[in-house]
Amino acid sequence: CFEDEDIEHVVQNMGDIQVRRLPVLNRDKRLVGVVSLADAALKEDPATVGIAMSGVVVPGGAHAT
Template identity: 60%
Template sequence: MQVSKAMSRDVRIASPDQSLCDVARIMADCDVGSVPVGEGDRLVGMITDRDIAVRAVALGKSPETKVREVMTSDIKYCFEDEEISHVVQNIGDFQLHRLPVLNREKRLVGILALADIAATEGPRAAGEAVSGILSGAHQGSSARH
């Protein structure tokens, strides 16, 4: 099945010039831990609750700090015409819970979440992605010690 059949098209997008406080409210309203950051019609980053905690709060930055100062610019994404079975492996490798979905013109068209994979491909496919995320997290934590 293609990503376009499973993804959510209802995506809130943050601006790089919005404050962290604004984006935290978006996350709370949507009950998500990450929001794509767009400028014009292009995806320029992702902002996560972890970015806010580690790159802002832990460093004493203000809630009025601009998203561009703490967002992740190295964006991992998939294309809407890719097969979900291929994307499942990438989600695990990238250790992501939500992946922006682009069309071939590289315009944001949706978000693919683990819940979307579970709903369309079943719990086994979602479990494969989670397994990749967890094994990467364990590798990362042991590498830091």
């Protein structure tokens, strides 16, 4: 995502591609940071973040130990 993108669009993108974190680039395509769903949860409507998380967090089966 880009540093000047709307957080709602970033959260939607995270859900679409099923990731919890995205690199943040400036318009010169230089890395300026990383944004996570947790970061977005602090800024965005909880329902919007919940929708994105439903696309990322998939219930798993038994875990190997």
